Amino acid sequence: MGYFDAITSSSFKTAKDGRRLFFPWGVFGRGYLIPTEQDFERLHRKVKIYTMVTLPISIAVGAAFGIVGVIMLLPLVMVPYILWAHFQCRDMVSVEEKYTFSESMANQAKGHGRFVLWLLQIAAAAFVAGGIFILIVDPDKWLLAMAGILFFGYCAFMGAKMIAIKNRQDSQSDN
Secondary structure, eight states: HHHHHHHGGGEEOOOSSSSSEEEEGGSSEEEOOOOOOOHHHHHHHHHHHHHHHHHOOOOOHHHHHHHHHHHHHHHHHHHHEEEEEEHHTTSSSSEEEOOOHHHHHHHHHHSSSSHHHHHHHHHHHHHHHHHHHHHHHOOGGHHHHHHHHHHHHHHHHHHHHHHHHHHHHHHHOOO
8 A cells, every 4th residue: 555545544434333324524524334345436536636736736835935835825726625525425325323433543554664764763853853943044034944843843753653553553453
């Protein structure tokens, strides 16, 4: 499973009874029963394509134009997804089952390889260090430095949680 498959997995859940569920808003909204395996494959592929297109664009816009650029980009990438998700779910049966943050993280950790998780962790730590460096060298850019430290510090924290989850998953599969 690749990087984008792992990210995409946070929109899907397999219920205890084996039913596949689609959570277009992740842990923040209701889930929908996916009628067939073919429908699951189709939805998964489309969410993955959306992620593969919007994530690099968002990163590029953020690098070129900063947070203001990303904020301006948000409606351009979110409105099509909102409309698409609404269209996809209108004929699907909603379920009462909830999707917890822990389940979402476990799905992502399962999808990511250990190497990728550590690589992302090292990158997040490097960006935190970069923010600290900016804060020391150019204190006038404290807002940029603090934004980087806080955002990538959060990423590092979440990465550490996913590595711990991955370790638990691997130790359970060994037993």
